[in-house]
Amino acid sequence: MERKMYFEQVYDVVRSVPIGRVTTYGAIADYLALGSARMVGWALRNMSAQFDGDVPAHRVVNRLGELSGRHQFPTPEYMQLMLEQEGVKVENDRVVDFKGRFWHPGEGMDNG
DNA sequence: CAGCTGACGCATA
DNA sequence: GTATGCGCCAGCT
Numbered sequence: 001m002e003r004k005m006y007f008e009q010v011y012d013v014v015r016s017v018p019i020g021r022v023t024t025y026g027a028i029a030d031y032l033a034l035g036s037a038r039m040v041g042w043a044l045r046n047m048s049a050q051f052d053g054d055v056p057a058h059r060v061v062n063r064l065g066e067l068s069g070r071h072q073f074p075t076p077e078y079m080q081l082m083l084e085q086e087g088v089k090v091e092n093d094r095v096v097d098f099k100g101r102f103w104h105p106g107e108g109m110d111n112g
Numbered sequence: 113c114a115g116c117t118g119a120c121g122c123a124t125a
Numbered sequence: 126g127t128a129t130g131c132g133c134c135a136g137c138t
Contacts, residue, residue, distance in 0.1 A: 036121080040119080
């Protein structure tokens with residue numbers, strides 16, 4: 001790989017999301033200062049459709065904390081189950097106390 | 113190059 | 126809350 005594809009960079013951010021926290025597409029896009037929230041979803045989808053595994057895509061939700069990407073998982077409840085088993089409560093396909101669970105890329109990082 | 117798509121986000125009515 | 130329109134930009138056909 002001479003150069004990282006856009007999604008490669010998205011993985012790096014998503015993997016940086018701590019357990020029990022969630023982030024948004026817009027936040028990732030803004031952090032990378034590339035593309036747009038739409039690109040993040042696009043990237044995650046490629047990841048989930050090609051690599052899947054190391055990247056906790058279930059910690060990425062839309063700006064309202066809605067599990068808008070649950071349909072891409074093996075099952076539409078997989079995403080919620082993952083979040084709940086990490087300590088993130090979910091109701092009506094939305095993260096409970098989303099504002100409190102929100103994590104911004106770079107938070108807690110002082111290297112870079 | 114042109115046309116279509118998509119796990120978004122914001123403004124409008 | 127629901128529906129519509131625009132901006133965004135990589136990837137596929």
